[in-house]
Amino acid sequence: MSLAIENNEVDIVIAVLHPNINSFLEEWWPFLAPFHLIIVQDPALKEELQIPLGFDLQVYSKSDMERVASGSSINFSGYSCRYFGYLMSRKKYIISIDDNCHPARNNYGVLVDAVDQHITNLQTPSTPFFFNTLYDPFREGADFVRGYPFSLRQGVQCVISSGLWLNLADYDAPTQIVKPHERNARYVDAVLTVPLGAMTTLSGINVGFNRDVIGPAFVPGLQLVGEGKRRWETLEDIWSGFCAKAICDHLGFGVKTGLPYVHRDDAEVGNAMERLKKECEGVKLMESIVPFFQSLRLPTTAVTADDCVLEIAGMVREKLGMLSPIYLQAANAMESWIKLWKAVGANTV
Template identity: 40%
Template sequence: MFPEVDPGEVDVVVVALEPDLTAFIDEWQPFISRFRVLIIQDPNLGAHKSLRVPPGLNHKIYTAADARGLLGNAAFAVSHVGYLVSDKRIVVILDSSCRPHRSSGSGDPVAQHLTNLLTPATPSYFNTLYDPYRSGVDFVRGYPFSLRGGVHCVLSSGLSEGQFVDAVITVPAGAMMVVPAVNIACDRRALGPALLPPFHVEAPLAEIWAGLCGKLVADHLGLGVKSGLPYVARSCTDIGPSSAVVSAAEAERAALEFFRTARLPRTAVVAADCVRLLAELVRERLGGVHPGFSLLADAMLAWLDFWNAVELSR
């Protein structure tokens, strides 16, 4: 059983990688028809190509021109245009290469994301076996009673490749993780601008930077992140931009050590402040290691400026 959620609190963002979305919508209609769907045109389609969307779907289209109007020449992935403009509490992000995974135990991928977000996470005490809040299961013997209430889960990161495992786990506090650009869901009001877009900049670890930052912020705020179900099948497997730079091993090691040891001040109690302070730390501690890290810090602050401008305009 999935927990009930008000459809008016959810947006589903779909990045259109091809002009005809008929086949995609036909497969996803049972899972997304309750919600508003924000369709973002991939700039690679070209401005002259209009999108074909079958009737009967509550949707809004953002063309490549709309995205440029919002972001200008900023080096952000278009998948986050929908996340940026959404005014809903929960945002689910897909692209048109995603298909429901036929062997997935959840059946409904969107409902599984919502379940992950609406049930607590347990980042303080790692349970390697299963999600203790799943119907019909309980905590393992010996799990501390004081931690069984869990914390608010703000990010659900589904999977798409590899062997299917019918499980959801909380990623432990302090652990680093990679977050894909699609098949994710987020509590937008809680994690906010800390769900960074993939940045198209030439820097070490640029393709996984968003996940490293988002997880660090979630840990700092005492919030939870889950991974596992739902699975989707994908015809397009690159989940983020690839840096054109061959990253120096020393720079990568320095960045990973930074994320392992970085601590934000206790005065940072909202996600926007965390992103700003984290960008400053990146520039201060990593800017001298590789110039690409300063570019990433600039991109983080630019994203935060866009976020604040959109929020203030509401």
């Protein structure tokens, strides 16, 4: 089941909120140079990007978003601009890294090639139907544990590789406020498959996925609050991750998490209180969002990721719409996303 992934099958999507993309690209040069890059600029970023020579890349800005997504209900502001890169890619695989991330070092002080690890995760099977306590049995030096059914050892296709990060821990705003000085310094050399039915959060900060198979499931749905259209920051990715995991479970694909790590800047720590203001209403809604996705059952007629997104949108409208208008907006955004995905796929824009 293992697939060979060629460099020309991979797009690296980089969401850019800071003008110093030059230093970012120079730092990542050894790992990104062999690939095509899609650089997506936050519509609010006014400075002209200074990009070093030697990269094969395409840069997208606010004017491109307005040209391609005019009339869409999708908001590509902030780090949600990465979704525009997913939309515009024409490659089979996408690896997404944000501009506030640096190459991490492992326990021996060696720089980690995050791109290579994502590719490794995506070209080896996942084991969602039976948990292997030695983590990923397809890694060199590992295998299946005693009692693991031989009928399941072939695994299934892995379509999502969810990486982690060092330094700035993956905390929400309330936890960051309580633990402002806490950092993640533990590099755990492990990859595991997220079990069938288990919910997990995914983040475009450091993720790889098979765009052909699961791309439409990375849907920026839960985005807006009231008429002010205030962004919900990381909750956009959480909603997208829940959708993607539920669809993988339904279609019989696998999700791996763990390696690779990136090293993330401290910049967001000082803004934890501002983030809390933006996220507080969304944090409350998680108490209804999680049970919804835990109980979600998609029909057998949904056989592709875009089918599944539309089915979930209808269920969101029916089962959650009466709780808050934000769910109706999410359903509309999901349907708008699929229309946009199909329209862009049918036309070279």
